[in-house]
Amino acid sequence: xxxxxxxxAAPAQTTKSFVELKSVAKRFGSxxxxxxxxxxxxxxxxxxxxxxxxCGKTTVLRMxxxxxxxxxxxxxxxxxxxxxxxxxxxxxxxxxxxYALFPHMSLGENIGYGLKMxxxxxxxxxxxxxxxxxxxxxxxxxxxxxxxxxxxQQQRVALARALILKPKVLLFDEPLSNLDAxxxxxxxxKIRELQQQFNITSxxxxxxxxxxxxxxxxxxxxNKGKIMQIGAPQELxxxxxxxxxxxxxxxxxxxxxxxxxxxxxxxxxxxxxxxAFAPGMQQCTVGVRPEAITLGLQGDDSQRCVITHVAxxxxxxxxxxxxxxxxxxxxxxxxxxxxxxxxxxxxxxxPYGMFVLV
Ligand SMILES: Nc1ncnc2c1ncn2[C@@H]1O[C@H](COP(=O)(O)OP(=O)(O)OP(=O)(O)O)[C@@H](O)[C@H]1O
Numbered sequence: 001x002x003x004x005x006x007x008x009a010a011p012a013q014t015t016k017s018f019v020e021l022k023s024v025a026k027r028f029g030s031x032x033x034x035x036x037x038x039x040x041x042x043x044x045x046x047x048x049x050x051x052x053x054x055c056g057k058t059t060v061l062r063m064x065x066x067x068x069x070x071x072x073x074x075x076x077x078x079x080x081x082x083x084x085x086x087x088x089x090x091x092x093x094x095x096x097x098x099y100a101l102f103p104h105m106s107l108g109e110n111i112g113y114g115l116k117m118x119x120x121x122x123x124x125x126x127x128x129x130x131x132x133x134x135x136x137x138x139x140x141x142x143x144x145x146x147x148x149x150x151x152x153q154q155q156r157v158a159l160a161r162a163l164i165l166k167p168k169v170l171l172f173d174e175p176l177s178n179l180d181a182x183x184x185x186x187x188x189x190k191i192r193e194l195q196q197q198f199n200i201t202s203x204x205x206x207x208x209x210x211x212x213x214x215x216x217x218x219x220x221x222x223n224k225g226k227i228m229q230i231g232a233p234q235e236l237x238x239x240x241x242x243x244x245x246x247x248x249x250x251x252x253x254x255x256x257x258x259x260x261x262x263x264x265x266x267x268x269x270x271x272x273x274x275x276a277f278a279p280g281m282q283q284c285t286v287g288v289r290p291e292a293i294t295l296g297l298q299g300d301d302s303q304r305c306v307i308t309h310v311a312x313x314x315x316x317x318x319x320x321x322x323x324x325x326x327x328x329x330x331x332x333x334x335x336x337x338x339x340x341x342x343x344x345x346x347x348x349x350x351p352y353g354m355f356v357l358v
Pocket of ligand 1: 055058059060
């Protein structure tokens with residue numbers, strides 16, 4: 001796919017821009033929502049704020065947009081201090097959960113509205129609207145109205161309306177929350193495709209872990225106004241920095257373990273030691289992801305387990321086994337085994353799904 005496009009072809013401004021928050025705090029009256037927040041979005045990257053409801057993600061996004069002012073700290077876009085600038089003076093566009101389209105305007109008028117306000121000539125607006133619609137796979141939809149298209153299509157129009165302005169920064173506020181599961185997948189693919197195609201520096205807010213992983217270069221996990229961990233999706237999942245992170249990033253079984261030179265020992269069972277384990281440690285707590293555990297018909301006594309609970313999930317079963325008196329959650333691929341409570345197996349743990357907890 002070409003990276004040249006007359007609507008959103010990355011101009012110098014777009015590719016060079018970045019966002020930085022320095023020592024930002026936000027208080028609403030006596031309620032401190034954020035404290036000492038530092039955040040940097042490299043040029044052309046997508047950073048996602050992920051966290052439980054109320055942790056402060058939308059407040060961060062609104063401060064970057066200029067809809068809220070930090071109580072302390074400064075915000076920079078493209079090297080300029082924008083802390084005291086209004087939303088109109090920041091060269092950013094926002095894509096909202098609610099689409100925020102004008103119902104009395106055609107889709108073409110909605111998308112071209114920003115350019116019209118900038119006083120661009122009619123012919124240019126018409127051409128750029130057509131191209132923006134094409135980018136979001138809505139060719140020929142100029143004359144339709146909001147009530148004549150689906151929710152998924154409305155969100156594509158909202159995306160086109162943002163892209164047409166070639167903003168320095170794109171902000172996404174839970175943009176998929178109102179869409180059903182199938183539409184969510186195709187919309188997030190479209191967002192990621194366009195963001196990467198045009199190297200648009202972007203900040204994305206969601207409380208959905210799989211959505212955050214699918215669209216982001218970097219994910220920043222927040223809890224109660226604090227940053228818990230920042231990293232690439234694989235890093236956060238495979239090397240969570242705390243128990244909160246281990247459980248927030250998915251299911252995890254947690255055990256005390258003895259560390260040997262080349263192996264990790266849990267209940268007498270030896271597993272090859274993953275590279276993440278620091279040399280010199282002798283004991284630690286390990287986390288094991290459910291998908292890293294498999295059931296087989298052969299093994300030794302240290303691997304013996306009995307199934308205590310089975311839940312059918314479609315592609316896989318979620319299975320709880322008892323292992324050395326401890327419950328252990330694992331997944332069984334439905335094409336491989338039909339597990340039943342009471343069955344005896346021998347388990348194996350793959351080192352890929354194991355991490356150290358400190
Ligand atoms: N305008 C406001 N006045 C007072 N308190 C506010 C205001 N905006 C946000 N808050 C408070 O700040 C905290 C963080 O809210 P925020 O909306 O940033 O969280 P969030 O992580 O985006 O949550 P959600 O996923 O539910 O949107 C909450 O306790 C909220 O009640």
